[in-house]
Amino acid sequence: MTTTKVTSEEARSNVDTQVAFLGPFASYSHQATKIAFPDEKKWELKPTTTIRDVFDVVQAGQARYGVVPFENSTHGTVSFTLDALADREAKLDDVSVCGEVYLDVHHYLLGRAKGPVIGEEKAKPWRADLSHVKRIYSHPQAFGQTTKFVRAHLSGVETIEVSSTSRAAEIASQDETGESAAICGRIAADLFGLDVLAGCVEDREDNTTRFFVLQRGPYEIVPGREQGDPYGGEKYKSLVSFTVAHSTPGALADVLGCFKARGLNLSSINSVPCLGDSEAFKYLFFVEFEGCEGDDPEGRVKGVLQDLGGKSERWRLLGAWRNRRGLRKERGGPKA
Numbered sequence: 261m262t263t264t265k266v267t268s269e270e271a272r273s274n275v276d277t278q279v280a281f282l283g284p285f286a287s288y289s290h291q292a293t294k295i296a297f298p299d300e301k302k303w304e305l306k307p308t309t310t311i312r313d314v315f316d317v318v319q320a321g322q323a324r325y326g327v328v329p330f331e332n333s334t335h336g337t338v339s340f341t342l343d344a345l346a347d348r349e350a351k352l353d354d355v356s357v358c359g360e361v362y363l364d365v366h367h368y369l370l371g372r373a374k375g376p377v378i379g380e381e382k383a384k385p386w387r388a389d390l391s392h393v394k395r396i397y398s399h400p401q402a403f404g405q406t407t408k409f410v411r412a413h414l415s416g417v418e419t420i421e422v423s424s425t426s427r428a429a430e431i432a433s434q435d436e437t438g439e440s441a442a443i444c445g446r447i448a449a450d451l452f453g454l455d456v457l458a459g460c461v462e463d464r465e466d467n468t469t470r471f472f473v474l475q476r477g478p479y480e481i482v483p484g485r486e487q488g489d490p491y492g493g494e495k496y497k498s499l500v501s502f503t504v505a506h507s508t509p510g511a512l513a514d515v516l517g518c519f520k521a522r523g524l525n526l527s528s529i530n531s532v533p534c535l536g537d538s539e540a541f542k543y544l545f546f547v548e549f550e551g552c553e554g555d556d557p558e559g560r561v562k563g564v565l566q567d568l569g570g571k572s573e574r575w576r577l578l579g580a581w582r583n584r585r586g587l588r589k590e591r592g593g594p595k596a
């Protein structure tokens with residue numbers, strides 16, 4: 261038997277080409293990762309079990325980048341990602357957001373077919389006989405995006421939340437009885453040897469998930485327009501988190517007023533409980549806005565960050581990246 265010795269320098273260079281994402285392969289996160297890192301020869305894609313694992317792997321320097329879902333146009337913010345960004349135990353100090361990806365998300369019900377498919381794949385949603393399906397597995401976000409189909413065609417069937425949609429497909433594939441099905445992407449059918457029982461089962465046809473690209477250390481912003489990129493709106497976005505004095509009336513309005521005064525448009529706003537000692541019902545806020553420090557000729561972003569220092573209790577700049585909104589349609593982003 262021959263053994264190959266890997267030097268620490270080689271191990272380091274491997275890390276530099278690795279990108280972590282929520283696996284197993286065939287998850288929507290995997291699709292988004294392939295859009296952000298399309299060069300198969302250059303990047304090694306590394307599946308993790310949970311979204312939090314992606315953050316941990318990037319923080320530990322075990323992968324150069326990570327890709328995590330941030331929000332969905334139908335079901336809203338991905339709570340696992342917000343919780344990690346909140347970093348309540350200060351274990352993810354070095355992780356920052358450096359990119360975004362928009363992905364069209366069209367869900368399928370995969371399992372073992374017992375009867376013929378009713379209708380054409382073009383008719384949405386279309387389906388096969390589902391009477392043998394006793395339980396459906398999926399990620400909580402995907403269940404939240406397919407409520408109408410599940411209520412109409414699988415009412416009373418047990419729904420079981422698992423760590424990702426591709427994990428759901430893997431579990432369904434291990435059930436030889438055919439009683440288990442999964443809501444996931446179409447490509448999981450080929451990977452796990454499942455039949456398509458129903459197609460395009462999402463509540464809304466415009467269902468889209470936005471993912472963040474994570475990296476370790478200060479984010480890299482390269483100012484200047486990429487040739488041929490048809491940006492909609494501003495070229496960059498930034499994300500901050502902060503807390504305000506809870507008992508001071510108007511403390512949150514004062515912070516938001518700084519963005520208005522500087523003419524900075526907000527693109528998302530979220531909050532999570534602080535969970536500190538004696539902090540029940542106190543919240544940490546996230547504000548994402550158009551613009552970034554690296555491309556700030558009028559000093560509006562620099563100014564608002566100074567304002568935050570004065571008006572919030574504590575705050576953190578979580579990253580900045582190129583605005584990808586508007587690229588999806590023009591480039592006809594792949595369907596998952």
Ligand SMILES: O=C(O)C(=O)C[C@]1(C(=O)O)C=C[C@@H](O)C=C1
Binds near residue numbers: 282286287290338423
């Ligand atoms: O489960 C997956 O396939 C994921 O990549 C996670 C996730 C999410 O958390 O939003 C990604 C896209 C879809 O919105 C559904 C699930």
